[in-house]
Amino acid sequence: NAGVTQTPKFRVLKTGQSMTLLCAQDMNHEYMYWYRQDPGMGLRLIHYSVGEGTTAKGEVPDGYNVSRLKKQNFLLGLESAAPSQTSVYFCASSASTNEKLFFGSGTQLSVL
Amino acid sequence: GQNIDQPTEMTATEGAIVQINCTYQTSGFNGLFWYQQHAGEAPTFLSYNVLDGLEEKGRFSSFLSRSKGYSYLLLKELQMKDSASYLCAVRGDAGNNRKLIWGLGTSLAVNP
DSSP: OEEEEOOOOOEEETTTTTEEEEEEEOOSSSSEEEEEEETTEEEEEEEEEETTOEEOOOSSOEEEEOSSSSEEEEEOOOOEEOGOOOEEEEEEEEETTTSSOOOOOOEEEEEE | OOOOEOOSSEEETOOEEEEEEEEEEEEEEEEEEEEEEEEOOOOOOEEOOOEEEEEEEEEEEEEEETTTEEEEEOOOOOOOOGOOOEEEEOOOOOOOOOOGGEEOEEEEEEEO
């Protein structure tokens, strides 16, 4: 099993550009999450999904959009990137709302 | 407010024992997680405590005291590969993962 796979691993954007981060999991998990991790801030939840076709806002949703058209995929979009969105992004999934999280390997995003 | 406190950095010697503390103040409690994160990699699950007491898993043990808002992760027979950041996370009063509160992590350096 691959677990949780994120693409791309690295990306550099110019301010105002858009991009989509793809997360795929092969564990048939219902719950999927997008986090960002910044020095001195810890992990912060951006958006999450409790099942196919559903999405909800987390702690820091502004500037991001998400979609969960298929159960195994959770996409994170940046419509107009800003330098404040420079961060490491992690996707995670869990079997249920109370189960442990499985994380993807992360995406290092730099916005210039 | 809600917060989690962990030491920022710790250093230990190969073969020794180290204890990483985590104290939390949250509006509710539905479990505490420990994750390990090597530099540039994803967090991986280590342990979960929801009841008071010690949970042992190989070289790693985790302890919880709900009345004191306190947990520790005990690493025995330290190995060089244990050099990593250790994240404490508490699930708050909603009883689901979207309410996970993350500590900033403790960076452990294991020296030969």
